[in-house]
Amino acid sequence: RSYAPTAVAWGYENRMVAIRIPGGPSAARRIEHRVSGADANPYLVLAAILGAALIGIEKELSPGEPTGGEGQGLTLAKLPPDWASAIASFEGGPLVAEIFPATLRQSFVACKRQELNTFALNVSDFEIETYLESV
Incomplete structure (x- = not known):
């Protein structure tokens, strides 16, 4: 079993999606971008994340429903x-x-x-x- 992201999706407590929001106390809540590797240029990664977020906000794009569980049985776009x-x-x-x-x-x-x-x-x-x- 791999916990590497494989789907173009987001979810809570789901390690198979690109964007994960782990549980825990609200003070510790965060967003995990799970796609880029340790070998990626952090400046380009951050520019891509913030740029895509800004486009989503400006165009009022919906991120869709969160992917529950580990996404088994769902048809999700793949990375x-x-x-x-x-x-x-x-x-x-x-x-x-x-x-x-x-x-x-x-x-x-x-x-x-x-x-x-x-x-x-x-x-x-x-x-x-x-x-x-x-x-």
Whole structure:
């Protein structure tokens, strides 16, 4: 069982959603943005979160109903499952275009594609152990 977020949704006490509001005393209440990793640029992450929140407020967008439990049996939009899909989602995201200037988006996408291609050129120990003797 993984507690990594997989759904484009929010909820209380739900570790499978992108935005979580944990229980507890009201003085300790907070919002957890569970999507970005430790390797993310915190300034870009915060700009994306605040930019999306501002757009939601200005356009009076509804976040929808909270996702209860762990979301089993529900049909929820999924977060990109891999790096290439995440890059494509960022590149084509309409909210991203409203938040970040075109030059930043183009440079960021180019850098991330270059990183992805560099990783793809390396053979992992797992691949060697799995296929070296069987091929």
